[in-house]
Amino acid sequence: MYRLQSIRKCYGSNVALDIEELTIVRGRLYTLTGANGAGKSTLLSLLAFLAPPTSGEIFYAGKRVDWNHGSVEGYRRKVTLLHQSPYLFGGSVHDNVAFGLKVRGIRGEERRWRIDEALEAVGLQGFRDRMSRELSGGEAQRVAMARALALNPEVLLLDEPLANIDRETTGLLETVIAALPARGTTVVMTTHDPEHPGRRNGESIHLEGGRNVLQSLR
Amino acid sequence: MIGGLSPDVFDAVRTSLSVAAGATVFAALLGIPLGLLVGLSEFPLKRLVVTLFNTLMAVPTVVVGLFVYGFLSRQGPLGILGLLFTPTAIVIGGTLLAAPIVANYALASVRGADSRIVPTTLTLGAGRFRAVATLAGEIRFGILAAVIAGFGRVVSEVGVAMMLGGNIRGYTRTMTTAIALETSKGEFAFGMALGIVLMLVALVVNLFLNLLQRR
Numbered sequence: 001m002y003r004l005q006s007i008r009k010c011y012g013s014n015v016a017l018d019i020e021e022l023t024i025v026r027g028r029l030y031t032l033t034g035a036n037g038a039g040k041s042t043l044l045s046l047l048a049f050l051a052p053p054t055s056g057e058i059f060y061a062g063k064r065v066d067w068n069h070g071s072v073e074g075y076r077r078k079v080t081l082l083h084q085s086p087y088l089f090g091g092s093v094h095d096n097v098a099f100g101l102k103v104r105g106i107r108g109e110e111r112r113w114r115i116d117e118a119l120e121a122v123g124l125q126g127f128r129d130r131m132s133r134e135l136s137g138g139e140a141q142r143v144a145m146a147r148a149l150a151l152n153p154e155v156l157l158l159d160e161p162l163a164n165i166d167r168e169t170t171g172l173l174e175t176v177i178a179a180l181p182a183r184g185t186t187v188v189m190t191t192h193d194p195e196h197p198g199r200r201n202g203e204s205i206h207l208e209g210g211r212n213v214l215q216s217l218r
Numbered sequence: 219m220i221g222g223l224s225p226d227v228f229d230a231v232r233t234s235l236s237v238a239a240g241a242t243v244f245a246a247l248l249g250i251p252l253g254l255l256v257g258l259s260e261f262p263l264k265r266l267v268v269t270l271f272n273t274l275m276a277v278p279t280v281v282v283g284l285f286v287y288g289f290l291s292r293q294g295p296l297g298i299l300g301l302l303f304t305p306t307a308i309v310i311g312g313t314l315l316a317a318p319i320v321a322n323y324a325l326a327s328v329r330g331a332d333s334r335i336v337p338t339t340l341t342l343g344a345g346r347f348r349a350v351a352t353l354a355g356e357i358r359f360g361i362l363a364a365v366i367a368g369f370g371r372v373v374s375e376v377g378v379a380m381m382l383g384g385n386i387r388g389y390t391r392t393m394t395t396a397i398a399l400e401t402s403k404g405e406f407a408f409g410m411a412l413g414i415v416l417m418l419v420a421l422v423v424n425l426f427l428n429l430l431q432r433r
Contacts, residue, residue: 048341069346077343087334090356099352100342147342 001026001155001186002047007056009042009210016042017053017210024188026154029181029202032190039210040190044157047188048081061154077104080153084160086144088132093124093143096132100151118150123172138169145173156180158189226387227396231415234392237305237383238373241312245368249317250361253324254350258336271325274318279311279377286311287381303384308392311378316368323367327360328353359430366427370420393419 002024009017017039024030024047032040045051046058052067059065060075080100088096097115101107106114119125122142127135135143141161148156158177162170180187181202188205205212256267288294290302290310301307335356339349354361372378376394383390385399393416401409 045337050337050340073343073345076340079341080343081337081341083334083338085334087332087338089335089338089352099339099344103343103345103348151343 001061003059004046005057005059007046007053007058009039009046009051010054015210017046017207019043019056019210019212022205022212024186026186027181027184028186029178030186030188031202031204032188032207033192033204034190034207038207040207041159042210043205043207044081044159044188044190047155048079048157049075050081077151078153079155079157080148080151081157082144082148082159082161084163086141088135088140088143091132092128093119093130093132093135093146094128096143097147097150100147104151114150114152115146118146121149121176122146138165141165142169142173145176149176153185155186155188158187160190160192162191226391227412227415229388230391230393230396230412231419233305233390234373234394234416235419237308237312237379237392238369240305240309241316241372242365242369244309244313245316245320245372246365248313249320249322249364249368250324250354252317253321253364254328254354256321257325257328258350258353268325271318271322275322277315277318279315279375280381281377282311282314283378283381286314286378290382302382303386303390305383305390307382308379308390311382312372312375315375315378316372319371320364320368323364324361327357327364330360331357362427362430366423369423373419374416 002022004019004022007017007019007022008015032043034040042051046053049065049072052072057064060078065072065075089099094115097118098111101111101114115128116125119127122145124139124142124146127139127143132140132143145161156177161173161177165173177187177189187202256264256271286307287302289296290299290307291297292302301310331353335353336349339352344352374394376398379385379390379392379395380398383392383395385391385395391399393412397409397412397416400406400412
C-alpha cells in the first residue's frame with residue numbers, strides 16, 4: 001500500500017522523522033508505537049497526505065506521490081485520519097457523517113444507507129439528528145469513527161483512538177477496528193497500550209526519536 | 219423631539235443606512251477573503267501585512283476621504299467618472315474604511331479557530347476551497363462580528379461622508395453630516411435627536427447580532 005524511502009520530516013532544525021525504509025501492506029492492521037515525541041503523529045500526517053516530507057519519496061499503491069495540490073487531494077480521498085480528540089463540525093451527527101460523502105458527490109439513497117450503516121457499526125443508531133455539541137466524549141469519538149467508516153477508505157489512520165474514552169466505547173471500537181482488515185481496509189493505529197489486541201494479532205512499527213527501529217511482521 | 223422629525227431626517231437616515239450597507243457589502247467581499255487568506259497562510263511578510271491591517275484600522279476617516287478625493291476630484295485619475303459628491307463616492311470611501319476592520323476581525327477569528335478544523339476537512343477529502351469554506355462556516359459568528367464592526371465604522375463616521383459626499387441635502391447628507399451641520403447652526407436639540415436615531419441603529423444591529431449568535 002505504502003512504501004516510504006529515505007523520508008525525513010523536519011520542523012526548522014528539528015528532525016521529527018527519519019525513516020530509511022518502511023513498507024505497509026494492504027489489508028493489514030499495524031500498531032504504531034513509540035514514546036511521546038517519537039514521530040508517530042508526524043508519520044500519520046505524512047501517511048494521510050496532510051503534509052509533505054522534507055525529503056524522500058512516498059509511494060502509494062505503487063505510484064510515487066506527487067505533492068502538488070491537484071494530485072494530493074486524490075490521495076487524501078483514499079485515506080482517512082482519525083485523531084485522538086476528533087473535531088466534530090457544528091450541526092447534527094448526520095451533517096458530520098455526511099461531510100466526506102458530500103465532498104465525494106455521493107448523494108441520495110447511497111448517502112443515506114452509508115450514514116445509517118456507519119452509525120450502526122458504532123452503535124449510534126438513532127443519533128442522526130442529535131447535535132454534535134451535545135454529545136459526550138465517547139459518543140463524539142464514535143461519531144468521528146462513523147464519519148471515517150462511511151467513506152470506506154482504503155487506509156484508516158488512527159491516532160490514539162482508544163485514549164480518553166470509556167471501557168464500553170473502547171470495546172466497541174476495538175471490535176470495529178479489528179474487523180476492518182477483513183474488508184480490505186489497511187489500518188495503522190498508534191497506541192500506548194501494550195495489551196492492545198492489535199499488537200498481538202497485527203504488525204507493529206516502533207519509532208524512537210523519529211527513526212523506525214523495528215517493523216515486526218507476523 | 220424624535221417624533222417631530224422632518225423628511226430631511228428620514229432622507230439622512232435612508233442615505234446613511236444605504237451607503238453603510240453598500241460599503242459593508244464591498245468591505246466584506248474584500249476583507250473576509252483577505253483575513254482568511256492571511257490567517258491560513260504562512261509567508262515571509264505576514265507580520266508586516268498584519269501590522270498594515272492594524273495601521274489601516276486606525277487611519278483617520280478624513281485621511282481616507284482625502285485620499286479618495288484625490289482620485290475622484292475633477293483633476294484626479296478617476297475624475298472623468300463624475301463620482302465626487304455622490305453616494306457612490308461615500309460607498310467607495312466607506313469600503314476602504316471598513317475593509318481593514320473586517321479583515322482584521324476575520325483574521326482574529328481564524329487565529330482563534332480550533333486548529334483541527336482544516337486538517338479534519340482535508341482528511342475527509344475536501345479540497346482547499348471547501349476546507350476554507352468549512353472553516354468560515356465554523357467561525358461564522360466571528361465573521362459576522364467582523365461585518366457588523368465594519369458596518370459600525372461606516373455608519374458612524376463623518377470625514378468620508380463630508381469630504382466625498384459634500385453633505386448635499388436629500389442626496390448625500392447622512393445622519394452624521396447632518397448632526398455636524400445642525401450643531402454648527404446651533405440646532406443642538408435637532409442634532410441630539412439625530413444622534414439618538416444613530417444610536418438606535420447601532421442598538422438594532424447589535425441586537426440582530428446577538429439573535430444570530432443565540433441560534
